[in-house]
Amino acid sequence: NAGVTQTPKFQVLKTGQSMTLQCAQDMNHNSMYWYRQDPGMGLRLIYYSASEGTTDKGEVPNGYNVSRLNKREFSLRLESAAPSQTSVYFCASSERDGVEAFFGQGTRLTVV
């Protein structure tokens, strides 16, 4: 049972490049989330999907887009990366409403 799997684990981008972070869960959870974690800071919500077919903005959505591809997969896209998007990105899933949320291992992204 893998839980929440994120790919890639590490990525370096040049300013202006685009990329998609992938997330998949095998727990049949309804809700999925993308958070970013900056050094010395807590977890800030970028986007979430309460159920398949729905997505909503979180606290810091600017510069990002998401796609809930199916119940298992929730991707995060950076259309034009900026140095301010250098961060560690975590995907999470839960049955509902953030209850007993499981996190992936994170994607460490550096934008130069």
Add this chain to the structure above:
Amino acid sequence: GENVEQHPSTLSVQEGDSAVIKCTYSDSASNYFPWYKQELGKGPQLIIDIRSNVGEKKDQRIAVTLNKTAKHFSLHITETQPEDSAVYFCAAPQGNKLTFGGGTRVLVKP
């Protein structure tokens, strides 16, 4: 929206002593309060949670207490061990999502 404040931001304890981390929340409708532990280079891991219908929950050396009237909840770690060194986060729900506190870096000195 929900606002979660966590204190202290850093906590250094001697091995064997107890550690206490406190969080306050703003939304009186919140009814679920989890605590996460994050080790270096890893994702946060749920270690204990409490629902609003109970005041305390224990799991071996960790416990969480909840005071709904005052809108605060606390994590208690007893008999701390070096492997308890990590960053701990509290969280509270806001609709369909969780809002996290700023985190507490706990260092257990041998």
